[in-house]
Amino acid sequence: MKVLQITKNLFSRNYSRYNGVRPIQVYLLRLVFILTFLFVGMDSWSEIIRHQGDWNNMNAVAFSVWAAYSSLALLGILKPLKMLPVMAFQILYKVIWLIIVAYPLWANGTLESSPAAGMTKAFLWVILPIVAMPWGYFFRMFFQKTNTTANPVVAMDVK
Numbered sequence: 001m002k003v004l005q006i007t008k009n010l011f012s013r014n015y016s017r018y019n020g021v022r023p024i025q026v027y028l029l030r031l032v033f034i035l036t037f038l039f040v041g042m043d044s045w046s047e048i049i050r051h052q053g054d055w056n057n058m059n060a061v062a063f064s065v066w067a068a069y070s071s072l073a074l075l076g077i078l079k080p081l082k083m084l085p086v087m088a089f090q091i092l093y094k095v096i097w098l099i100i101v102a103y104p105l106w107a108n109g110t111l112e113s114s115p116a117a118g119m120t121k122a123f124l125w126v127i128l129p130i131v132a133m134p135w136g137y138f139f140r141m142f143f144q145k146t147n148t149t150a151n152p153v154v155a156m157d158v159k
Contacts, residue, residue: 018081023136026080026121028132029087041070042131065097084138087129094126 013020044066051063069086076083102120105111111120 003131012110014113016127019137021081021137024053028128029080029084029134030077032129032132033073034078034086036073037070044070045046061069081134081137084133085142087133088138091126091129091133094123098123098126 007050013022044063047063048067069089071106072086076086097122102111102123105114105116106120111117115151
């Protein structure tokens with residue numbers, strides 16, 4: 001009976017603690033942020049620290065973005081709903097890359113023999129943040145108009 005209650009609570013919207021987001025989604029978000037912090041952070045920061053000599057500009061940008069992104073993931077572990085734009089960034093850049101790089105190679109039958117194969121396998125995990133993202137909450141919080149009719153300045157009664 002207790003397992004049933006725990007399961008029900010995981011999948012029920014929690015308005016008091018998570019602004020109507022299901023706890024399972026918050027836990028999945030934290031999992032994605034933990035994995036990002038660990039794996040992307042290890043790869044990017046170790047490359048930055050170990051690198052010797054001049055950087056290729058594009059590689060430097062990529063590793064800098066990934067290092068910053070993995071560092072922000074630490075905040076996402078603590079405050080997952082406040083860091084949803086970072087999650088959206090992850091989803092967008094991976095999906096865009098899969099569409100413009102991996103898909104044409106796959107459609108031509110050359111993906112497996114290309115240098116993009118490894119990155120494609122890593123980026124296909126984008127399904128996890130897509131599932132974890134509380135899309136309704138995200139669009140309400142970041143794209144819905146807020147009530148701007150309330151005026152904090154008290155109007156004086158003119159006679």
